[in-house]
Amino acid sequence: MHKDSPGTLSVLREIFKTRNVSVLTTTQTLSMIIGTLWTPFQALYILELGASKQDLGLIFTIQSFTELLIQIPGGILADRWGRKKVIILSVFLRLLSTLIFFFAFHWIHIAPALILTSASIISAPASSALLAESIRKENVSTAFAAIRTITEFPLIFTSLIGGVVIDKIGLIQGVKTMLIAYVLVNLVSILLQWIYITETVVKTPLEEEKINRKGLLQDIKELSGNIWVLAIIMGISTFALRLISSYTVVYATEVIGLSTTQWGLLGAIANLTAILVSIPGGRISDSIGRKTGVILSRIPMTLATLGYTISKNFTHLAIVRTLNGLGSGIGADLYGTQGGPLWQALIVEYTPSSERGKIMGIIGTIKSVLSAPASWIGGYLYEKISPSTPFWASFLIDSLAILVLVTLLKPSQYDTEE
Structure with a gap:
């Protein structure tokens, strides 16, 4: 715990005066505003195009395997090419994905x-590393949380707006209208990032030679015990999440x-709570320790999963989504390759800056390996046994992950710092 720590406003001013932080936050917010108009209804869109529940699970499983393959190359490229080029490449891949969705x-x-969408996460290690290298270490959790607050603030309104639009003009036409806007946003993001992001990776020839000599297997062997524990916990919890995420x-x-409007309103409630x-x-x-924060975050999210199975109406689901938003807001949700702000902060604590991108990619890959088949399994359980079965399975598996977290993850150096 840190003594005489500065006030929250002072910390936030310091964080956002950095241009890299401002540019990434701006472009991610623009992407979030338009992208989340339609992504909450992506599963319904795919079903409308003729997929069954198992088909839905199958193509999301293919997406998961793409994530598995892309993250280590993304981390290596982030360390060798630099953060900026990989971030811009990611937006270009997302642009191509959007065009395919439209047509x-x-x-x-x-x-x-979906394969291209997964490939676009190639920038996840680069983005996390760029932000971490632009922020003072003691403020990492607060910084990631603040950036997330801004980028996800539009979610209070967007899922509701998307639901209303779809109810008014139809699912296919509504989604396609939003996809056109998403294409434009991706083009703007590429331009802003190309002009304004400043590269943070500067290596001496000696460092370059050392990185080029090291092999991937050697990098994996050198991962600390805590990194392995983190990756396994994240993999188990992500498996639990993916069992149900396509089917909520x-x-x-x-x-x-x-109705889709009511589902959009529930999304607004959850996102407002999280923000x-x-x-x-x-x-x-940042004060009590990241491990304790992760535990406090995961418990309400796990209980929310069980809440779906006992919900009978809008009010019940509003309580469930609020509980989920509470846990997500604390920062240990598992959307994205690196998870929420607390997971990212923990990973930063255990990784050297010079190899941070590559190690983040390895962690993301281990997480993806463990969770890859979950979407297909969830679809099978939903369709062949009962709609509530994947939710029960998710609850039990996530509870196991919390137990592993409590018993096996050692405090980071930050948490034991005097």
């Missing part, structure tokens, strides 16, 4: 779009009987 007229066509909107609309909690959660975790 698709059968669910099979969505597969290459389907369950809400088909089993409970909500209100995010910065205080980051500051608290």
Whole structure:
């Protein structure tokens, strides 16, 4: 715990005066505003194109395997090419994916779009590393939480707006309209990042020679015990998440009987809760330790999964989504390759700057290996046993991950710092 720490406003001013932080936050926010108009309804869009529940699980499993393959190359490129080039490449891949989504007229066509979407996470190690290298170490949790608060603030409105648009003009037409806007946003993001991001990777010839001599297997062997534990915990919890993540909107609309507008409103409730909690959660975790913060975050999210199975109406699901938003806001959710702000802060603690991108890529790959088949399994359980079965399985598996976290993860150097 740090004594005489500066106030939150002072810390936030210091974080956002850095141009790299400002540029990435701006472009990610623009992407979030338009992207989250339609992504909450992506599963419904694919079903409308003729997919079954198992088909849905299959193509999301293909997406997961692409994530598995792309993360280590992304980390290596981030360390060798530099952060900036990899970040821009990612946006270009997302642009191609969006165009395929727009022109698709059968669910099979969505597969290459999802592959490109997964390939676009090639920038996850680079983005996390760039931000970490632009921020003072003691403020990492707060910084990631603050950036997330800004980038995800539009989620309070976007899922609701997207649901209303879809209810008014239809699922296919509504999504395609939003995809056009998403194409434009990706083009703007490429331009802003190319002009304004400053590269943070500067290596001496000796450092370059050392990196080129080291092999991938050697890098994996040199991972610390805590990094392995983190990767395994994240893999187990991500498996639990992916069992249900493609089917929450389907369950809400088909089993409970909500409209897309109501589902969008629930998304707004969850996101508002997460945003209100995010910065205080980051500051608290910077004070009490990241491991404790992760535990506090995971418990309500795990309980929320079970809540779906006992929900009968909109009010019940509003409580469930609020609980999920609370846990997500504290910072240990698992969307994205590196997870929420607390996971990112923990990873930063255990990785040297010169190889941070590559190690983040390895961690993401281990996480993806463990969770890759979950979407297909979730679809099978949903369709062949019962819609509630994947939710029960997710709850039990995530509970196991929390137990592993409590018993095996040792405190980081930050947490034991006097």
